[in-house]
């Protein structure tokens with residue numbers, strides 16, 4: 001959704017509040033496509049700081065479905081976003097991208113809320129996602145989810161260091 005900034009830019013010190021629904025239903029990045037199962041409306045406060053500078057403050061709460069790093073089971077992950085940006089409307093689009101070091105969410109005199117939130121999700125994306133701290137993962141041989149049960153695979157073989165030790169024992173007998 002685009003917010004027209006002409007109104008707030010009309011006079012210095014002007015503040016506008018707006019609540020905006022996100023259009024995107026998933027977060028698509030190089031890592032994959034992650035469904036957003038909860039989207040709170042984005043609460044935005046835009047302040048005209050003078051000299052065509054705007055302060056954009058916003059907050060929202062989202063929940064994304066991210067697979068567990070170890071067992072791939074779906075994990076509902078809460079993303080609490082709160083951001084505060086300053087945008088110089090006098091700058092060219094290229095200059096702004098360089099300054100903010102992220103996707104440009106200002107198009108002409110419009111603010112692209114989805115783009116802005118997208119870049120915030122990217123920054124706040126969890127480094128690690130686990131279904132639980134002690135997730136046992138899946139057996140690399142048969143694919144059994146080891147949180148739900150064990151398998152009868154010879155897991156010793158899977159660790160090369162252990163395999164070397166086993167080999168030494170075998171030869172010494």
Ligand SMILES: [Zn+2]
Pocket residue numbers: 068069070071072073130131132135136137
């Ligand atoms: Zn897991």
Ligand SMILES: [Zn+2]
Pocket residue numbers: 139140141142143144151152153
């Ligand atoms: Zn197995």
